[in-house]
Amino acid sequence: MNSNDQFRELIEAYAIGSLDASERAQVEAHLAIGCSDCDKALQEARWLVSQLAYLAPNAEPSDMLKGRLLQTVRAEAAGPWKQPEAVRQAGVPLWMWAGVAALLLFSAYSAWNEKQLRNAVANLRQQAEAQQAERQKLEQELHASRVQLHEAMIWSDPKSVKIMLRPKDPKMPQLEAMWHPEMGLVVRGWKVPSPGEKRMLQLWLIPKAGGKPMPSMTLWPDANGTFTAMVENPPDAMSDTQALAITEEPIGGSPQPTSAPMWVGGVT
């Protein structure tokens, strides 16, 4: 038995549709290679199978069916020509195309909308950051203005006591301080040389009772050697303080002096 014979035996069953899946796949694969003998046998088998319809008992459809069909057909014949249904069914239905188009449009709109939203959020974030920076700048300026105002008030108030801090080194400039009993203490300096590497200046309050010097604020002259520093709440009262002293200390300050005073001024 050659391969054609093998498939020819299956042709009738294939035509009637009773082959199981594996045999059906074999026949279809064989037909796909273009076997003309089997194709011809299949055409005849299909015709033969169609004749089995005559085994059905005779029956007649209702007149209503004919009426419905003719009504539909006449209406369609009178109307505009429509695309054949099979053509539409063979491909993607129009409603599905419409759905796909709507989905694409919606996706495009969503993408565009998302981009717009992202841009809007980025702009808002930039604006918020700019506003935050501006607010911080204003707060710093306000704080500086308050400090300057506070310093000016200390400096001009008649209750304030002026203290001159004289240098131990005669080459160094003299510093001055103004101490108000309630508003605090301000220290100023001009042409002060920068401290050594990793060093800074620190103010000390020397008590009258002869106790240990009280550490206060740290100071750092600018490039021109100028500084102004204020202590709103000095560690000790003016009446209990004998003198102010400034030493050079490591960065961050010290709890007690680690070097000899560079400036000292008595509190009268």
Added chain:
Amino acid sequence: MFSPRGSDEVSPDATLMQRLLRRDVGAFEELYERHSRIVYSLVLRILRQGATAEEVVQDVFLQLWRNSAQYDLSRPFVPWLLTLARNRALDQLRLKSERQRRREEQTEEFPQIASAAPEYEKALDEKRRAERVRALIGSLPLAQKKAIELAYFEGLSHSEIAASLREPLGTVKSWIRSGLLRLKEGLRATS
């Protein structure tokens, strides 16, 4: 002998289908009158429910009307129409998923049918051929006839028929093939 029908022979159905292409309602009505009974009989035999059968017949003829351009005029019309109706009716059954899957794989919107009819088709008119088909199949052993009917009207596979009839698979395969070959020989002998 199976040989293509000559192209100069145009059947009345082919002529009506040509008119259908021009949206001739009269041609449609004539086609319906000629073939609605056998189509309805077939669909009713498969579905066994009159209302559903009429719905399927309506679909089949509307498809004929709307898609007439897809019909190959050189092909025998009635076998094609019956194949279309059978496929539609079997689709309606949808009894088992496997059977449905098999039908969906085989069913096409416009079924493949012989590109030409056998010579012996012309030997008998439709009425006499119908009688001959019934006689030939009716002469088969009851179980063999039942196997062919289950395959054709129920759309069952060999395995399903074997299970239904409680017969060996090989026997069922043999019954169906030999029954169809006997039908072919019987129709050929009549010509």
